[in-house]
Amino acid sequence: MKADYLIQRNGYWQYHRRVPKAYVGLGGKSSKFIVISTKIAVADDRAGSKAARVAARLNEQQEARWRSLASGTPDKQRWQDAVSIARSHGLDYLTPVEAAQRQIEELLARIETLKVGERRTDVAVVDAVLGAVDKPRVMLSDLFGEYEKTQQTPLSKMSPNQKRKWTSAKKRAVEILIEQRGDKALQDITRADAVAYADFWEGRTIAEGISPSSANKNISHIGGMIRAVDKRLKLGLDHVFGGTRLEGGRDGNRSPFTVEHIRSVILAPGALDGLNDEAKDVVYIVMETGCRPSEIVNLSKSRIKLGAEIPFIRVEAEGRLLKTEHSERDIPLVGMALDAMKRHPAGFPRYFDNGDNLSATLMKHFKKAKLLPKVSEDTPLKKRPKYGVYSFRHSLKDRLKAVECPEELTDELIGHATGKPKYGDGYGLQLKAKYLQSIALAPACISKK
Template sequence: MSEPQYLTIRHGVWHFLRRVPVEYEHLDTRGNVKLSTKIKVAADRKGIKAGQVAARMNGTLEAYWRGLADQKTAEAKQTYLDAVKLARSLGLDYQTPSVGASAPIDEVLRRIETLILGGMLDNPALSRAAMGALEKPPIMLSQLYDEYEITQKLAISKMSPDQLRKWKTAKKRAVEILIEQRGDKALHELTRSDALAFADWWEERVISEGIGAGTANKNISHIGGMIRAVNKRLKLGLDDVFAGTRIEGGRDGQRAPFSTEFIRDTILAPGKLDDLNDEARDVVYVVMETGARPSEIVNLTEARIVLDAEVPYIRIQAEGRVLKTSHSERDIPLVGHALEAMKRHRQGFPRYFDKGSSLSATLMKHFDKHMLLPTDKHKIYSFRHSFKDRLKAVEAPEELIDEMMGHRIDKPQYGDGYGLKLKLKYLNAIALKTPIDPTVAAAAA
């Protein structure tokens, strides 16, 4: 009979037994933790009830260990900060022992003289502060996100609340997973073996669980990026142990474009989008005719929806949020379904403003239910791929396509790029419904 995790039998009773993990041995010297579940084996032959009790005991024990580590870390950090403040109060810059060991003798004597003249030589706290007796406490993985956030103050100040929520969640979860796999180590204790083991664990999940390689690589990149940023800011001198650990040879499936025929004959068929609420339905119309990202559409403000112009258009621009890239700022003319949709929403889409995830969930649920996704590689984003293919089909210039998609243009840029009328010419050519005023289209030609 195999015993449940952390359970052993002693005198006919189930007992919880777990060895103190290596990373907590200096805080908990018991070696092994033994606790009785008070459940007799005769009454619980398979240890099912005892296993439940043991799981609760284990959760409590792990919380206790984390608390000890947090307390130790907090105490060390506060002691160090106190020493820094005391040194400054003496008119000295604090220096760690490793720095002090290589300091010129004149500097050492100056610090001793400061203590003697102030009658502070016998004061242990002041002596430690002046002479630098404390090394800076190590940064643990559990502190990585907080330290990283400090390096990103400017970047996150430009994010919308929903963008910031998603950004924080992704970074924090990446750290949590690394700690689950390798323990809460100090950054300087992370080794190449830790990094490779973490990458190998992700690769195994890609193979055995069908996790996307892109998801795994994004997680690995989060960790590497955070450590590099903290290392640079605090000058920790760490090796980049996560360099080159991204998973090779495992690309996620590309999103497939909708064919023009499928959009016209199936998605735009009478009744297919009727079950969607007005805002979600009109966002679909705008996306399919402009190629804009759904998140760009739902975050349009009234000032960036220009309908009373010779060429009606929307302006994709950073305003209270961060765009995906600096090249994403652009003006896109409105034709066909998109023009009609924006006339119904002159002030934007309040229901989904800064709630792109909510829109995505709503649309995917509807498209799946009504069989509007031909394959599992088709997503709402497939409208963007379709838009690009349709522009290519009417031989639109490559640079114009990139500009309308918000992609980077590698060739040198002269002037302000392609104007609204020239863009309109090609959008009219691929419009899924009657384009705008033909006289404007003729002028554009």
């Protein structure tokens, strides 16, 4: 709140603001200043902190009035302003249709509220109290832009690559819905539209082999965006996409590698020789820590603590959004992970904020070198295990379970929710290192180097 928006007068804090030139004379008012008491005595709020918060709300309401009175105000903004003004007068906003359906007594009571002060001469207040602004019609082609306005906080924490992927996925989901059902207003989207969209994706999973998880992401993108825009604009929509996700959508989970497979196949002499040095060492670190590959390649030099008494890496939000709030953690470096991290004390510049490139590189090599476990063709398709880089994470969890590592400690190492409040350093580096060291991989082909 600017200093000239809050002044002292007659022992009370007052909201005081010069009317911007663009709004002078609106509603038939010629005054150059707006003065409204915050009703907070200076003696009770010497610093003016409480009064500043009240003045901020008054300022928001005043700007809403000005925008509503100004010509060419966008429908969505007029609607939001009308809702805000109605609530500031203790009323729920009614659209013209809703107002016409109410009892005459309620409408008369609303008219009575306009008799206070100069409300009856304030067009914006009259429109808000009596319901003269209809709900805006947001088209599907505008959905992403409106949704983006609701996500400014998480977007501010994303890296450039995260923003690119986030934007591309959401926009493409909307484009496909428009291709299938046309560019409709959100209010006109029906359950039939939602079911048809889900049927389209189910058809692709059958005909093209797209995973149910990928299909469900697109369905969830649409439902999530509509809910967020509905909440922001207070449109009162029916959430027709609820319950339309495809069954079997968890098939993206990867099965764990067995310890024997890791030692005898993946760590066999020469098995990883086709990879560049950064990609190869990421594999070693993921094996021993259970980290997500993206967590490794986005480490900065300041979060690689090789000089500590117990060397460790710190996974935390730093210029990018973590997958979950539980992902933030400290992980000791043992065995091959420690050796690999020493070779990259400043991080992995080749794959920084480019984890997709790393994943593609690793999977291409693993398939070409036949490093993935063989799956019998006689196994039903739905029951076939799926393997990938994430299999190392699941493998580490199984290995920790085998040495009777406490489940909460395992979840803390992996970066999963424990279901309990976290206090201090959790289990601490020493205990974490003890269990990780007990399962450290030390194949002969590596230890001799």
